[in-house]
Amino acid sequence: MSGKDRIEIFPSRMAQTIMKARLKGAQTGRNLLKKKSDALTLRFRQILKKIIETKMLMGEVMREAAFSLAEAKFTAGDFSTTVIQNVNKAQVKIRAKKDNVAGVTLPVFEHYHEGTDSYELTGLARGGEQLAKLKRNYAKAVELLVELASLQTSFVTLDEAIKITNRRVNAIEHVIIPRIERTLAYIITELDEREREEFYRLKKIQEKKKILKEKSEKDLEQRRAAGECQEQQIL
């Protein structure tokens, strides 16, 4: 995944400035994402704890409810067909609301009652007390189930979000930032080398110029010496 690659860019001082800015940006981005990931993980753990508690409670409540069904059947006889027959509209309904955690929207379910109890008079002649207890137990079970449902959907959504965020953090940390740093290093080495080249060229030119100057001075002296002799001859 990490190769020896760097961003292809012409090394210049401007490029260096740009790269430095990008590096800073990448680091800030990585820190922000890490914070988001931490917040999500914190919420995740809380939800996990609550799910465990609710599930244990659920086991107990369901057991209690099933037993109260047996008790009611003992006293009231078989009322299941009557109950099934009279079903029309739901009494307990669910509303879905949204909750926001560090930018991730989680669905939350909330139950509400609607309408009156259409089974108020069932078991009027026998077993009414047990039936009332049964209704209460199962109502409690339904409420717990709704809560468990919201917890579990949040759990799944958060899990996805955390995975994505962590992937991004890792990508920035292990791919983007090293690449920018490598590019920066490359630019710096190129610039240094160029400077050294410039320096060397300058030095070489200075040498050449010195040689030329010496040569031309020597020439001048020779010519002057020859010139004096000529001047003296003429005189």
Next chain:
Amino acid sequence: MLEGAEFYFNVDHGYLEGLVRGCKASLLTQQDYINLVQCETLEDVKIHLQTTDYGNFLANETNPLTVSKIDTEMRKKLCREFEYFRNHSLEPLSTFFTYMTCSYMIDNVILLMNAALQKKSVKEILVKCHPLGRFTEMEAVNIAETPSDLFNAVLVETPLAPFFQDCMSENTLDELNIELLRNKLYKSYLEAFYKFCKNHGDVTAEIMCPILEFEADRRAFIITLNSFGTELSKDDRETLYPTCGKLYPEGLRLLAQAEDFDQMRRVAEHYGVYKPLFEAVGDGSGGKTLEDVFYEHEVQMNVLAFNRQFHYGVFYAYTKLKEQEMRNIVWIAECISQRHRTKINSYIPIL
């Protein structure tokens, strides 16, 4: 004319009485219940039941064994015995049997009416009807469009017709709440049954009338108890009380005015039979509920019915005791299968 039933009872009904006494002897005893309570799984329960009169009634059941299968098989056995008695009976015992089946018929009719009103398929409901309450016009229920059609075409042929006439006129059949209808039918049924037994006179009246009076009063108490906190008005409540019991007429009037359990208890204290029953009711979740106490009393009265000969009450008592036994076995089986053994001893002991 001599009233001595012992002179000519055995001519018509002696065989059946002997048969029912034999069946009664094979009800589960306390020892059987102790064995059942100690079972760990439903398979153990099945093995224990094989040693009793139930025999191999679960032999053809495939795994896994569930409580509902046990219940269905026991009910089939009871129905077989009941049908046998009924088919071999002569008048007036056959009318007596018809009266006994009326209570199941009422439940079935309510189920069918509900299904027809909601335009649901009647076939599935027919399976769920109580087998003892079968009557020949059952399949014809779904041709009726409105409840009054239902009444005119179908129900007028059944033994339930006079009870419907007592309860209502035709046009109120629609709005009436199903539960109120059920209880009103039961009230007329109970009163008719009571009159029949009383007119028959003799030992039957001596045995059956107290049982039916207790049933009527018990219904009055339970209806009152269960209607606290519901939207059932006091007048409606009063129309549901059967009038053939000891509480009629002052007790019923007082009960209709009662608002909570203590007022009910005070009404009961005027009657010597019911005072000790109410005192046996525990408070809250620890002790027995009123319904448990009533069940125990009913079982006691049914067992005592077997102490006298030459009356029809033995058949009624046997059926009720057998049903109670079925309920007990189902209760114990449920406790075992749900591993909730704290209340496993709350069955009603019979013998």
